[in-house]
Amino acid sequence: MENQSKQSASQKIIAAVKSGRLKMRPKWHFILRAVLWLAGIAAAVLAALYFFSLLMFIARETGIWAAPVFGWRGVLIFLASLPWMLVLLVLVFILALEILVRHYAFAYRLPLLYSALAVLLLVVVGGILLAGSPLHRMLSHCPAENEILKIPPPNGNGGPPCGTGVYRDLGPRRFKNIHRGTIENIDGANIILKNRQLENLAVVITKKTRLPFGADLSAGDEIVVVGDWRGDKIEAFGVREIGR
Amino acid sequence: MEETTDESIAARVQKGDIEAFTRLMERYEKKITRYARKFLADPDDIKDIVQEVFTKVYINIKSFDVKRKFSPWIYRVAHNEFVNALKKKKSEKLSFIDFDLVLPRREAKETADSEVDKKDLRRLLDGHMRSLAAKYREPLVLYYYEEMSYREIAEVLRLPVSTVGIRLQRAKNILKKSIDKKIFN
Numbered sequence: 001m002e003n004q005s006k007q008s009a010s011q012k013i014i015a016a017v018k019s020g021r022l023k024m025r026p027k028w029h030f031i032l033r034a035v036l037w038l039a040g041i042a043a044a045v046l047a048a049l050y051f052f053s054l055l056m057f058i059a060r061e062t063g064i065w066a067a068p069v070f071g072w073r074g075v076l077i078f079l080a081s082l083p084w085m086l087v088l089l090v091l092v093f094i095l096a097l098e099i100l101v102r103h104y105a106f107a108y109r110l111p112l113l114y115s116a117l118a119v120l121l122l123v124v125v126g127g128i129l130l131a132g133s134p135l136h137r138m139l140s141h142c143p144a145e146n147e148i149l150k151i152p153p154p155n156g157n158g159g160p161p162c163g164t165g166v167y168r169d170l171g172p173r174r175f176k177n178i179h180r181g182t183i184e185n186i187d188g189a190n191i192i193l194k195n196r197q198l199e200n201l202a203v204v205i206t207k208k209t210r211l212p213f214g215a216d217l218s219a220g221d222e223i224v225v226v227g228d229w230r231g232d233k234i235e236a237f238g239v240r241e242i243g244r
Numbered sequence: 245m246e247e248t249t250d251e252s253i254a255a256r257v258q259k260g261d262i263e264a265f266t267r268l269m270e271r272y273e274k275k276i277t278r279y280a281r282k283f284l285a286d287p288d289d290i291k292d293i294v295q296e297v298f299t300k301v302y303i304n305i306k307s308f309d310v311k312r313k314f315s316p317w318i319y320r321v322a323h324n325e326f327v328n329a330l331k332k333k334k335s336e337k338l339s340f341i342d343f344d345l346v347l348p349r350r351e352a353k354e355t356a357d358s359e360v361d362k363k364d365l366r367r368l369l370d371g372h373m374r375s376l377a378a379k380y381r382e383p384l385v386l387y388y389y390e391e392m393s394y395r396e397i398a399e400v401l402r403l404p405v406s407t408v409g410i411r412l413q414r415a416k417n418i419l420k421k422s423i424d425k426k427i428f429n
Contacts, residue, residue: 009295010269013302017262022302024258030307108402111348 041100045122048093052127055086057136058167061196063180063224063242070210070226070238077177077226094123140167179203179225179234180242183217191217193225193234202233210238217241250314257305265305269298275390276322282373282385283326293329297322316399319386323400330378344379344407368423375422380415383408 016022059065059082067078098119101107107115130136181195191203203225205211217223217239227236250271256264276297280290300321308317366388373381386392386400394412398405 009291010266010273010298013269013295013298014262014266016299017265017302022299024260024306025303027306030304102402105399109398109404111404111407112346113348 037100037103041097044093044097044100045126048090048097048123049126049130051086051089051093052123053130054136055083055090056127056131057140058083058086060131061140061180063178063240066224066240066242067178067226069240074226074238081178090123094119097123136167177226177228177237179227181223181225183219183221183223185219186217190233191223191225191236191239193223203227203239204230204233204235205239206235209236212239212241251310251312254305254308254314255310257302258308258310265302268301272318273298276318278389279319279322279385280326282381282389283330283378289329293325297325300325313396315390315392316396319390319392319400320402323382344410345403348406368419372419372422376415376418380411380418383411384415387412 013022062081064078064081067074067081070077098116101115101119102112179193179195179201181193181201184192184194184200186192189205191205193201193203195201209227211217222242224240224242225234225236226238226240227234250268253264253268253271257268273294277290277294280293280297284290284293297318301318304321308314369384369388373384376384382401383397386397387394392400394405394408397403397408401408403411
């Protein structure tokens, strides 16, 4: 009886094959699937690299990476200023990449920790290299550090916004208490800072201001100022020089 | 000379030889049914799933690389079907994240159980298999019943070889505890 039912199961399949109801998938179907999988991996790699490098670029351009050196207040400002949506996007694409890569023997033969670290390393190293390339500067239309002082503001104090689209939305205008720019001149206890938007900002240095150790600030220096707006001035809580 | 390896028969199936597919089914029907029995209890469910496995094998046969071994490939197809069936039935707890996979483990050495040991173990397994979670049961079935190597089991389950060794070791320990408990009770 059991034999009979088994036979009928195989016979059913053979009958379905002979009648044409059951067909093999053609070879190209599997080739296409493999190509689509690879395309998915390539897209996830590019997206993860782009978003991670954008995160690095924004952190550098806005100066938020410098905030944690000013103690707990700096750390809080850093955390509050991080573009978390971008961080989330990076994590989503890293996760997607790990899931896609685990499909291949070279990945699933390894412990998850190793393949995840390899993916992370690829995104971090690639992202840092991409952030250092001219890509984001070109896309954002932001002037380079050494070009800021050469550009005259078109209408008085305010200049054109640095960046378009996502670069403007995620750029320095989001922040009220981190300011990056180049010193235009020093007037007593005040610093006139020219930022990426080509605006001139007055920075007030007080006794409480944490200044860079052992460095004399002078015109042309690139700095990050952490401090609150008070009227039309920034009361500096900390100043950090970049590139020294 | 008649072609006798699974791989050569699969190559003929790929070219449209229906008789060759009948031969493949004859070779694997008992094995896949036995494999299915370790996961499903209802004979009708077993019959259905075996039929589903062979249907999937036929549909996807052109994705099989004839330069590789056929048995891990067909067991992989069966494994996927069983996982889907268990998910549908919700009778087994299938964990989403498996911590055995996360950390690197020392490469487990393949134990050289004698034929007598394997036979004894198979007898014991029959009675206590249900006390094991699916993730421990599956490598045990593939190792003791289907006589696959750790590497082949790793290919079927898509796991690191070291994880296969660890799961087998843990499965044996769980079984030992279960048997001891039964004896003392």
